[in-house]
Structure formats: structure tokens, C-alpha cells
Amino acid sequence: MADDRHVHCLINGVAADQVSVFDRGLQYGDGLFETVAVAAGRLLYRERHLDRLRRDCRRLAIPEPDPEVLCREGQELARRCTRGVLKLVITRGVGGRGYRPPERPTPTRIVSLHPWPDHPQSWRTNGVRVRICRQRLGGAAALAGIKHLNRLEQVLARAEWDDPEVAEGIMLDTDGRPVEGTMSNLFVVTDGVLQTPHLSTCGVAGIIRARIMELAQVMGIPCREAVLEMADIGRAQEVFVTNSIIGVWPVNALEERRWSAGPLTRRLSEALMQDAAGPSAAQLW
Numbered sequence: 001m002a003d004d005r006h007v008h009c010l011i012n013g014v015a016a017d018q019v020s021v022f023d024r025g026l027q028y029g030d031g032l033f034e035t036v037a038v039a040a041g042r043l044l045y046r047e048r049h050l051d052r053l054r055r056d057c058r059r060l061a062i063p064e065p066d067p068e069v070l071c072r073e074g075q076e077l078a079r080r081c082t083r084g085v086l087k088l089v090i091t092r093g094v095g096g097r098g099y100r101p102p103e104r105p106t107p108t109r110i111v112s113l114h115p116w117p118d119h120p121q122s123w124r125t126n127g128v129r130v131r132i133c134r135q136r137l138g139g140a141a142a143l144a145g146i147k148h149l150n151r152l153e154q155v156l157a158r159a160e161w162d163d164p165e166v167a168e169g170i171m172l173d174t175d176g177r178p179v180e181g182t183m184s185n186l187f188v189v190t191d192g193v194l195q196t197p198h199l200s201t202c203g204v205a206g207i208i209r210a211r212i213m214e215l216a217q218v219m220g221i222p223c224r225e226a227v228l229e230m231a232d233i234g235r236a237q238e239v240f241v242t243n244s245i246i247g248v249w250p251v252n253a254l255e256e257r258r259w260s261a262g263p264l265t266r267r268l269s270e271a272l273m274q275d276a277a278g279p280s281a282a283q284l285w
Contacts (some may be wrong), residue, residue: 198225
């Protein structure tokens, strides 16, 4: 369908593809975004994305968007889409030169629909090869967990490789501890226990990361956030990465280490697929 192949965009409710050069999202990365999977016209985990967006707006003192307006605009773009990616962006809006925010900001609201990425199906079933990035994640507790617009660390990390066989890069903090992927959250399974890096100083608290931990609890799988070392990845029997668009990708190779897509990873992947899409699951991942 044409709607699945083209980008469609609304800026403050109007069809457009340009913002002011004085918008603080452009000038300083002063804003937030959400990336939402669309399946059969549905915005998957819509309420979770909106809740995080509003929560993080409060953390950054950006006026919260009206969730009904965002839902209406998102649904307007997605209603005829078989499978796609909806991006929601909220910036602090237009401001003068200088870092000091406006006293009464008028946020900019951008809603855009994009084609579904052309990832090989084998990446979900057989797993992906990942690498360790040289670029490190700096610690900033005030921003930890937030999906803010300042993504230069991830941009520099992703520029480190152009091998199409490498699907993702694992980013470390300044102490050399694994935190997340350039676009994903990280999980390891060791002796039946599911662990994901603690995000107290850096990293994005992903929607799917949170849901995987909830599903694990329901399924009786021990799960915890922890400060992980690289050795913990080496000792793990299973490793996988997650986000709202890829769902769950098993990791099958990191440098010299090899894994298969293990049973716990498969169970969580199937549980997530059914949880997210139900009868539409085949159209999602």
C-alpha cells in the first residue's frame, strides 16, 4: 500500500515537513520523542508511550501534550497503514538565542508516519550479530531513562560500522559497563535469571524493556535490574535486545562469543508478540 511506503507528517496538527530554525529541538535537542509500532492501523502500546512522554515532559519541565490530540493525530496518520512506524516528537518550541528556556514555552508537536524497516526475518528467529561500540555513554542522572532528542552519542556509535551483517552495537558507560544498544535495551540470561542493566546514570528506559520485565514476573521468570560487567555477558547462556519496533532479537554473536536463540528468549518473544498485537501479531514481527 502507498501508505506503508511514504512518510506522512503533521506539525502542530497541520500537514507540513518544516519547523522554525529557532525551534529549541533543532537548536539544542531540547525535547523528547517516542517511536510507536503500527500494525493493521493500531498504535501498539499507545498508552505506555503516551505515559512515558508525559512523564518525561514533567521531568524536563516541558508543558505536557494533550494525549487526546496526540492520539487523534497519530490515528489519523496510521488508520490505513498495514505496518509502519509512528514517531512522536515534542520540543520546547521556539525560543531566542541562549540556553535559558522561555518562561512560557509553546511546545512544538510533530507526528510522522514512516515505512517499516526492512529487517531480515532471520534476525528475529535465529538472532543477530552485535558489536561493542567505542563511543561511551556519559553519565547524567537528570537525563537517565529519558528518550530525549540529544542522540549524538548514539549517532557517533552507529557511525562506527557499515557491515550489514552487524545489526546492533552495545554501548558501555565511562566505566566500561554495558548499558544498552544504540537503539535497543539489553538483557542477559544466566542460570535461569533474567537481568538488564540498571539505568540510574544513563540509558533509555524502553517501553518494551519494562513490558518484558513484567511478562517475566507473570511467567515466573526471576528478573532484576543490575549493574552488569562485560564478564556477565560472557557468562550468559542467552542474550537478547529489545525495542518497540524490533520486539525481541536474540543475540547470536558478540566478537568471539556465540549463542543460540535460547528457550527463555523464545518464550518471552512469543509472549510479547501476543501481548502487543494479539491476532495481528503476524503483521508485526
